[in-house]
Amino acid sequence: MNLMLPDSGLLFWMTIIFAIVFVLLAKFGFPVITGMVEKRTKRIDAAIGAAREAEERLQGLTAEHERMLAEARAEQARILQEAAAERDRMIAQAKVQAQEEAGKIMEETKARIAEERDAALRDVRREVAVLAVSIAEKVVRADMSSDKRQLELIDSLVEETYDAS
Amino acid sequence: MKWLRIILPALLLSLSLPISAADEDGGKVDVAHMLFGHIGDSYGWHITEWNGRHVTIPLPCIVRSSSGWHVFMSSRIEHGAEYEGLFIADEGRYADKIVERGEGGEYIRPFDISITKNVASLMFSSILLVVLVLSCARWYRRNDASEKAPGGFTGLVEMLVMMVHDDLIKDSVGPEYRKYAPYLLTAFFFIFLNNLLGIVPFFPGGANVTGNIAVTLVLALCTFLAVNLFGNRHYWKEILWPDVPIFLKFPLPIMQAIEIFGMFTKPFSLMVRLFANIMAGHAMILGLVSVIFVTAKLGPVINGSMTFVTMLFGVFMDCLELLVAFIQAYVFTMLSAVFIGLSRQEEHHAAEGEETERRICKQ
Numbered sequence: 001m002n003l004m005l006p007d008s009g010l011l012f013w014m015t016i017i018f019a020i021v022f023v024l025l026a027k028f029g030f031p032v033i034t035g036m037v038e039k040r041t042k043r044i045d046a047a048i049g050a051a052r053e054a055e056e057r058l059q060g061l062t063a064e065h066e067r068m069l070a071e072a073r074a075e076q077a078r079i080l081q082e083a084a085a086e087r088d089r090m091i092a093q094a095k096v097q098a099q100e101e102a103g104k105i106m107e108e109t110k111a112r113i114a115e116e117r118d119a120a121l122r123d124v125r126r127e128v129a130v131l132a133v134s135i136a137e138k139v140v141r142a143d144m145s146s147d148k149r150q151l152e153l154i155d156s157l158v159e160e161t162y163d164a165s
Numbered sequence: 166m167k168w169l170r171i172i173l174p175a176l177l178l179s180l181s182l183p184i185s186a187a188d189e190d191g192g193k194v195d196v197a198h199m200l201f202g203h204i205g206d207s208y209g210w211h212i213t214e215w216n217g218r219h220v221t222i223p224l225p226c227i228v229r230s231s232s233g234w235h236v237f238m239s240s241r242i243e244h245g246a247e248y249e250g251l252f253i254a255d256e257g258r259y260a261d262k263i264v265e266r267g268e269g270g271e272y273i274r275p276f277d278i279s280i281t282k283n284v285a286s287l288m289f290s291s292i293l294l295v296v297l298v299l300s301c302a303r304w305y306r307r308n309d310a311s312e313k314a315p316g317g318f319t320g321l322v323e324m325l326v327m328m329v330h331d332d333l334i335k336d337s338v339g340p341e342y343r344k345y346a347p348y349l350l351t352a353f354f355f356i357f358l359n360n361l362l363g364i365v366p367f368f369p370g371g372a373n374v375t376g377n378i379a380v381t382l383v384l385a386l387c388t389f390l391a392v393n394l395f396g397n398r399h400y401w402k403e404i405l406w407p408d409v410p411i412f413l414k415f416p417l418p419i420m421q422a423i424e425i426f427g428m429f430t431k432p433f434s435l436m437v438r439l440f441a442n443i444m445a446g447h448a449m450i451l452g453l454v455s456v457i458f459v460t461a462k463l464g465p466v467i468n469g470s471m472t473f474v475t476m477l478f479g480v481f482m483d484c485l486e487l488l489v490a491f492i493q494a495y496v497f498t499m500l501s502a503v504f505i506g507l508s509r510q511e512e513h514h515a516a517e518g519e520e521t522e523r524r525i526c527k528q
Contacts, residue, residue: 003444006379007206009227009277013284014383021291021355022387026347029298033326034346036305040314 131161196455204373204447205261206281208239208253212368222368224285226251230265230275239279251275286362286372287380294358297322329353329498337502338509345505348391352384353498360443360490364483375493376443378436385436388501393428396508404428431504435497442493446486453478 135157202211210222223240228251241248242263245255254264254272263279264272280288301322304315315323334342334349359380362370374380404424406414414420453475460471 003204004378006382007277007281007377009279009281010206010283010287010377010379011383012278013280014287014380017284017287017291018355018383018387021295022348022351024295025298025351025354029295029302030326030330030347030350032302032305033298033323034330034350037323037327 131164135161196452196459199455200448200451202261203371203451204376204444206283206377207261208263208279208281209243210282210285210368210372222285224280224282226263226277226279228263228275228277228279231273232265282372283374283377283380286369286374287359289369290359290362290374291355293362294354297358298354325354326350329495333495333499334502337499338506341509344395345391345502348387349498349502349505352387352501353494356384356439356497357491357494360494361487363443363447364486364490373444373447375439376445376447378440381436381440384439384497385432388435388504389429389432391501392431392504392508395505397511399510399512400508431500435500439493439497442489446482446489450479450482450486453482 138157139153208226209224212220212222214220221240221243223238226235226237226239226242228235230249230251232250235249235251237248242251242253245252250265251263252265254260254262257272259272259274262274263277264274267273297318301315301319304319308315314320329350330346333353334346338345338349356375359374363373363375365371405421407420407424409420456475457468457472460468463471
């Protein structure tokens, strides 16, 4: 028996069988499997890419969020600072205004006092004048006969005047 | 359970084939006949012997002799019987083959395309392979594979397919691997399944299909065609006008002769490697099991101890053969892929390779 001599019958059948197997598997078998697996691989790759992108975006969002928070804090601090400054400014202004007002009132008071004094002085003067005139009238009206009598009259008049005033 | 699975085949193997060998020839063990009877081909599928009767599945014989076509079952020509002038030769050049007698009494071999044991086994394994792979492919048609991965047997097949596809074919063939992937995958699974079925010691396995030169010849021929039919310009230039000093290729085409010789030695090595590995594996296991029956006459002590040792070796050999079944399928596919890859290589790739080589050498 020669093992190294291929048998014609087996050769014939092997060629036919292998050709049929090859055609069937190459057409309906392996391309389906490899194609599907490759499709799945692509899909998995895409999913991983999408996940990475989402993660990156999420990280971006977190950063954005933090940035906004910091901004808000800065804004808050600024507003508070501004409010304090405004308050100080208002107080200072109020003080200045109050001082001004007080000064004005003082001025007015002083002016009024001076006015009143003037008015009083004027009244006094007028009084004095009236008094003098009335005295003079009385003097004229009285009997100017004797000196003694004159003197008495003057004294009584002066006395009267003082009492009246 | 795991051990049982390995030991059981060895046990059955030891029970079936060699007993028949031992009974013939008056109790003398004809190991060589049994061994070559298994490794070679036969017209019927001998399964076992039961109560002194051979249990053989008859297979159809299809023969075209000088008197025309003959189709009959192999049971008609068993044990030297003659049917329509055809019988199995018992000696000479055509021993164990169907022959007819010529005018001078000499044996004439007719055109014989019988469904022999190997052909039947080949048909069985091919149907099994097609059914297995197509049933897996059906899963992919029915389910959207981009949604989920298959489990169970389909998952196993997918793992094997993608291992061969990605590790072997993509890496070895190069950018145009898509065109060759179906052939290489078919070759891998065809060889692998037949190797595995060859290790199974009982029907319908046990035939020495991939350990037959005709089978490996067809497989190697397919690779030869895949390499040479689709080889590109660069491939043919390398053969017909290689990059060597001019006196090596003109006027005497020394290099061309070597290259053309190489075209045929590559598939030839594929053919012989697979055939020899599987055939030797079968012969080794059968030889080991035969030791039990050869030592039967030497007394119970020697026979018992030899049986024990043989069983150990048998288990070892069966495990080794499982490994070889995979490795040989892998090697055949890988070398085919490499040969195809070489025939599709572009010129600048070779230059690039040389450059990298030079760079590596400098480092």
